[in-house]
Amino acid sequence: MSKKWDDVQLFLVNVYEMGRSDPRQIIFAVKSGLALALVSILIFFKEPLSYMSQYSIWAILTVIVVFEFSIGATLSKGFNRALGTFSAAILALGIAKLSVWWAKDWHEFVVVISIFIAGSISSYVKLYPSMKPYEYGFRVFMLTFTIVLVSGTSHFSRTAYSRFLLVIVGAVICLVVNMCIYPIWSGEDLHRLVVKNFRGVATSLEECVKSYLQNVEYERIPSKILVYQATDDPLYSGYRAAVQSTSQEDTLLGFAIWEPPHGRYKMFKYPWGQFVKVSGALRHCAFMVMAMHGCILSEIQAPPELRVMFRNEIHRVGTEGAKVLCELGNKLEKLEKLSPGFDLLEKVHEAAEELQMLIDEKSYHFVHSDHWAGARRQKYSEDHDHLHGLKDEETMDSPHHLKRCHTLNRHVTNVSMNPSCFGNSEEEQSHWPSRMSVLEDAILNEREVRTYESACALSLANFTSSLIEFVARLHNLLNSFQELSDKAKFAEPSVHVL
């Protein structure tokens, strides 16, 4: 009992928090209550027109159904309602007149058959994907059509007429309350969502590079990540939100195109679709962040000494990449064009080229081959100074080969201590790719150890390739941003020094 009470308290606190974090929700609720109250006042006043009050439900129903969070949604639903009501009323009146005139005795039969046919056809057509936005219109059509036909022969036109009038009354109240008191726009929400996605991906990228360079390893991968559910991990949630927002964007887009020019979006046919495209291009970049995160989640991990070798360059690319995303996000938020003559990508390209060159220079570290052991040891001593960042200095003095083995052993121990890091269940299945580690203190096949090591080294190549491909994809993002800024006539940038 007290547990339930705690749940209720928690729920109330959460509900309160929701309103505090976004006061528009409270405003919407109050507006919605106001619209309902206005309608009921109107009905009380209209009492004298007694036959109207019988139909008062129509006005109330309209308010309840049409009053939506944003103006676009309200307009779109209102349009659906009007079109559905109007076409159904015309059609039903026609059929009713004809049925009375032609088939007097069978009149009810004709009515039921036509309801069946109209109901079936509109139920079928509304399933068609491109009819989705009008789904509600079809429902209204069926409702009006049926009501008008069954309401009895004598009052056909009175039903249709008073219904139409009251629907209009309800719709007008909705529109006036919704548009005149603190309007909430879907377009603005879409704009914010896209900006939020930019920031989320930028955060993910930064976190990802940071974690990678700090050799963060998941002791146990959160099972939610393994089944792609939401968690709090900022690295993961940033890009996940961007990848997941497609359906939300489509919904908002569907409403935004209904909205008249307003606020900062002073243009007819504002290119809201292009916002969704920019977000899509951002998603295309986010997939590379996802791939980098995959390297962190992977069982096969690059040894720390390799990461240290490329640390500065990787870090720079990550930082510059995140900067580009943040800058684009800011420009988008301010609806500002990019500064002409200033190449936003220059720095990140430079950084990526440097990283690429360093990789080329040091690429023999990715390779584990005894054929060149000599050449290697020589190069190794040259690179010695690069390794100063390494934390455990003692490994520095041991020969290269031993150090690698040390890394491997650490990893193997790790794995054998967490046999279930791929999930929570205790499985008998072989645990690949650390398969050999299952044998624990059996003699590790020399060949297998080497294979594993080379996979580890190549993991770094994988990470850097993804990072570089991320940078390459920024170009495409920039293009779609520029297309948007042209189409939507963004403001010229205020002069400022970066």
Added chain:
Amino acid sequence: MSKKWDDVQLFLVNVYEMGRSDPRQIIFAVKSGLALALVSILIFFKEPLSYMSQYSIWAILTVIVVFEFSIGATLSKGFNRALGTFSAAILALGIAKLSVWWAKDWHEFVVVISIFIAGSISSYVKLYPSMKPYEYGFRVFMLTFTIVLVSGTSHFSRTAYSRFLLVIVGAVICLVVNMCIYPIWSGEDLHRLVVKNFRGVATSLEECVKSYLQNVEYERIPSKILVYQATDDPLYSGYRAAVQSTSQEDTLLGFAIWEPPHGRYKMFKYPWGQFVKVSGALRHCAFMVMAMHGCILSEIQAPPELRVMFRNEIHRVGTEGAKVLCELGNKLEKLEKLSPGFDLLEKVHEAAEELQMLIDEKSYHFVHSDHWAGARRQKYSEDHDHLHGLKDEETMDSPHHLKRCHTLNRHVTNVSMNPSCFGNSEEEQSHWPSRMSVLEDAILNEREVRTYESACALSLANFTSSLIEFVARLHNLLNSFQELSDKAKFAEPSVHVL
């Protein structure tokens, strides 16, 4: 005019095709028409109870709103409607009685205020995310509450009573028609969707490996891929559908949990949620297919001779991986457990290990370093026989370095011929990473050429790493499948030889 007529014709053809490909949609439409016709017949019969017919709208409204495609959706909406109507009726009746009793003259005032308060609160609470499934219930609550209160003091209880009765009539008709005539289950749809995702990802994987080994390059990346929109490309659409199906799965899950045991799902509390989890684990694998596709989309491409070297091994891993996915998809479709004592992943692990070993053996090909030119040339001649699969035999005779340059030049020409392969717009931005290619016939910096080459070689490492990580993730997928097969008590497998 004739264009419009063509559009209409096309629309009709498409609508017809929709029904042919999934006849359930036609069945739904007919059922829906039938339910409406039944309701109108009932209303005609009830004509004697004249005061009831005034409220006949309630039965019609209920049918139109509650009658949904699947049984789960119908039940969930019906429950919402019942709960909303019932609680609102009780509350409204209480307030109405009290307001007449306490504040006789101010009765209307009290009514309007309480409508305002109830409307605001329920509008607010329905915005709370976990209240989403009950959104419709809140609407019904507001509607009933307002209607009952404004319907005039004299008939409070008559309104509430007849409304409730008619809602029940409508709901019963809906349920009977929907459940007794060719029932359509959301659970089944969810099941099919997950199976379809398995097959889609398997196809994507196969296509991806095939394209990669055939050196398929996009002359011009479809701009839809760049902004992550749907296209027909089977490689892309397979994994995209799996990644995109989250919201559809959640919707179906929300309905499926309402459905009673039926057909092959004979169990109370059937673990539908676990289906969604399996699909999530599949998605986790699909991201690696996406990463591999990224390698094909990338500007930086591994030279064909390198791909030839690993062809057989990569191909085997791809085929075995796709087989595992297909097998899991089939088992899931048949609701069958995995064969005990048979390690489904054995072959794919073997194949991946072989690939990994080959990579280790040949890893010096990923490296472009003049320091070891000697050792390299020697190894190169040893590998000569591996290259027989290469198509243009003439390059074979040229020295290694020249061949690489040849590849690079081909690429550079490619790029300069398609300056806009990153989109359709003509941009002045530098075109990275083929930046140097913009200079066309300027002297290519020797260093830059080499860097570019090494990036190309590492691209193969990237592809294979992703492939191997894909194989590693299969383990997690298998685990969640087994969890599902235990929870849902799948059938023991029929004995068969693979």
